[in-house]
Amino acid sequence: MTNRNVVSFENIKVACKNCSLATLCLPMGLSPEDMERLDSIVKRGRPFHRGDHLFREGDNLHSLRVITSGSVKTFSPSEDGSEQVLSFHLPGELIGLDAIQNECHTCSAKALETTAVCEIPFHNLEELSSNMPSLQHQMYRLLSREIGQDSEMLTLLGKKSAEERLATFLLSFSERFKKRGFSATDFFLSMSRHEIGNYLGLAVETVSRLFTRFQEEGLLHVERKHVQLLDLPRLATIVHGNENGRSHQRHV
Amino acid sequence: MTNRNVVSFENIKVACKNCSLATLCLPMGLSPEDMERLDSIVKRGRPFHRGDHLFREGDNLHSLRVITSGSVKTFSPSEDGSEQVLSFHLPGELIGLDAIQNECHTCSAKALETTAVCEIPFHNLEELSSNMPSLQHQMYRLLSREIGQDSEMLTLLGKKSAEERLATFLLSFSERFKKRGFSATDFFLSMSRHEIGNYLGLAVETVSRLFTRFQEEGLLHVERKHVQLLDLPRLATIVHGNENGRSHQRHV
DNA sequence: GAAAACACTTGATCAAGCTCAATACAAATT
DNA sequence: AATTTGTATTGAGCTTGATCAAGTGTTTTC
Numbered sequence: 001m002t003n004r005n006v007v008s009f010e011n012i013k014v015a016c017k018n019c020s021l022a023t024l025c026l027p028m029g030l031s032p033e034d035m036e037r038l039d040s041i042v043k044r045g046r047p048f049h050r051g052d053h054l055f056r057e058g059d060n061l062h063s064l065r066v067i068t069s070g071s072v073k074t075f076s077p078s079e080d081g082s083e084q085v086l087s088f089h090l091p092g093e094l095i096g097l098d099a100i101q102n103e104c105h106t107c108s109a110k111a112l113e114t115t116a117v118c119e120i121p122f123h124n125l126e127e128l129s130s131n132m133p134s135l136q137h138q139m140y141r142l143l144s145r146e147i148g149q150d151s152e153m154l155t156l157l158g159k160k161s162a163e164e165r166l167a168t169f170l171l172s173f174s175e176r177f178k179k180r181g182f183s184a185t186d187f188f189l190s191m192s193r194h195e196i197g198n199y200l201g202l203a204v205e206t207v208s209r210l211f212t213r214f215q216e217e218g219l220l221h222v223e224r225k226h227v228q229l230l231d232l233p234r235l236a237t238i239v240h241g242n243e244n245g246r247s248h249q250r251h252v
Numbered sequence: 253m254t255n256r257n258v259v260s261f262e263n264i265k266v267a268c269k270n271c272s273l274a275t276l277c278l279p280m281g282l283s284p285e286d287m288e289r290l291d292s293i294v295k296r297g298r299p300f301h302r303g304d305h306l307f308r309e310g311d312n313l314h315s316l317r318v319i320t321s322g323s324v325k326t327f328s329p330s331e332d333g334s335e336q337v338l339s340f341h342l343p344g345e346l347i348g349l350d351a352i353q354n355e356c357h358t359c360s361a362k363a364l365e366t367t368a369v370c371e372i373p374f375h376n377l378e379e380l381s382s383n384m385p386s387l388q389h390q391m392y393r394l395l396s397r398e399i400g401q402d403s404e405m406l407t408l409l410g411k412k413s414a415e416e417r418l419a420t421f422l423l424s425f426s427e428r429f430k431k432r433g434f435s436a437t438d439f440f441l442s443m444s445r446h447e448i449g450n451y452l453g454l455a456v457e458t459v460s461r462l463f464t465r466f467q468e469e470g471l472l473h474v475e476r477k478h479v480q481l482l483d484l485p486r487l488a489t490i491v492h493g494n495e496n497g498r499s500h501q502r503h504v
Numbered sequence: 505g506a507a508a509a510c511a512c513t514t515g516a517t518c519a520a521g522c523t524c525a526a527t528a529c530a531a532a533t534t
Numbered sequence: 535a536a537t538t539t540g541t542a543t544t545g546a547g548c549t550t551g552a553t554c555a556a557g558t559g560t561t562t563t564c
Contacts (some may be wrong), residue, residue: 076403078407080493084406084410086403086406097399098399099396100395100396101397106400106403126385126389130382130388133382136378136388137378139392140352140378143392144350145353147349147350147399147402148358150399150406151328151336151350151358151402154402154405155328157410157453158452159336159453161550162551192511193511193512193513198410199410202551202552203551203553204512204513205514205552207512209514211512212513224511413520414520414521444540444541445541445542445543446541454522455521456541456542457522457542457544458521458522460542460543461521461543461544476530476541
């Protein structure tokens with residue numbers, strides 16, 4: 001995106017075929033021509049600011065959305081004002097897949113910082129995919145991938161200790177930043193401690209204490225949202241149960 | 253299925269269009285003709301016995317499977333022999349969706365009792381769906397539904413107390429049995445206490461104690477795998493936080 | 505630039521639910 | 535019927551991580 005001039009976002013051509021995120025958002029398999037057809041249905045609206053809703057639970061499904069910059073959390077709000085954070089999304093990731101079932105969003109999505117998205121009207125996408133086997137295949141794969149990711153999260157919440165949860169969280173972001181061409185060891189987390197805790201099924205205080213402890217142990221350096229991972233290998237051993245250090249596993 | 257004669261399972265016509273589970277397995281929207289086309293690719297193998305694997309993590313994806321009778325657990329095994337139970341499946345439910353992403357199963361599936369399934373070769377299904385928009389639509393919806401269900405499970409594991417988890421579990425089975433024409437209040441659970449605990453992120457002992465307590469409180473009657481729910485409304489209030497009884501919520 | 509609102513950290517205490525251990529019960533095998 | 539094996543229950547004690555509380559630092563607002 002140019003920042004030399006003030007531009008009308010309406011006029012920006014989306015140009016999936018040149019987008020650096022294309023390999024992430026609909027990975028592997030669309031031919032250049034297919035990409036062009038997909039391109040033709042994609043819209044880009046104005047950017048969202050921190051705290052803006054991309055959509056709310058109960059909204060009708062209009063479009064799937066691909067983050068192009070910034071970051072987003074999805075969460076399911078409950079009556080009493082509390083919420084469960086379901087996931088954090090970085091550029092190249094697709095959100096709204098939960099809404100296909102009933103054409104209605106089952107969770108809400110909020111921008112964690114200034115965030116731009118591509119909107120892909122689902123009905124157009126569906127129609128296009130039925131004339132384009134490669135796109136249909138990508139859609140099946142993306143939906144399936146989401147299911148697989150959720151399963152990993154179930155294991156995290158069902159079995160892992162607080163320490164393992166945070167280490168898993170950090171390494172997940174490390175890998176995702178790396179995949180996007182950023183540093184795997186030095187990055188900013190756009191969400192609050194509270195949101196991290198909510199996501200990981202931990203109290204804020206526990207998250208805070210763990211950051212402190214990890215720092216004391218030389219695993220990382222942290223200052224507010226800025227995280228530097230100093231010992232990836234040791235973090236990785238923590239993720240996988242940490243046979244050495246911890247004396248007992250949670251109910252195996 | 254007739255039980256008057258010994259029949260060769262190879263010879264049974266699958267006949268989705270007459271199957272009582274059709275509304276569950278590919279709910280709403282296939283025309284009778286489309287159903288016939290789908291029918292033509294479905295295969296039924298011999299039944300599985302308790303403990304048999306339907307597939308293992310790492311197996312190539314050949315077919316999606318619809319349970320026609322019995323029940324199945326899916327789980328992701330980890331190196332050290334422990335596992336995370338991901339879900340329990342009843343007749344009419346589709347399994348294997350996680351494997352579409354890499355054409356490789358990311359979890360294992362085991363029969364909890366004698367279990368029969370319809371196999372739907374995925375490549376045939378995919379091809380058929382690209383010529384049949386209604387089937388493509390069903391597939392999108394089913395995949396999306398799975399994602400939505402996983403999200404509910406994340407909330408359960410992330411936020412709910414042991415009591416809330418078990419009540420949720422029981423009411424989920426109640427509804428699913430009801431939907432299949434069985435009693436919503438009197439049923440057999442095919443899985444062990446250990447598997448229930450594993451699924452709910454609880455120790456076996458906790459599950460056992462909760463069953464005992466629920467029984468003492470008149471919520472249900474339980475004898476091993478046989479469960480009779482005596483107070484659905486009260487169980488439902490427990491599911492939704494139970495403002496009255498419990499003094500404190502888990503980190504809201 | 506002060507004040508207010510919010511986010512994070514740290515400490516002290518507590519309890520939910522886990523672990524360990526022993527026992528009871530059921531099903532399978534002989 | 536008796537033995538074995540697996541599954542479920544119950545009790546006692548302990549640990550992890552939650553809650554409560556106070557204080558510090560940061561950001562926003564006026």
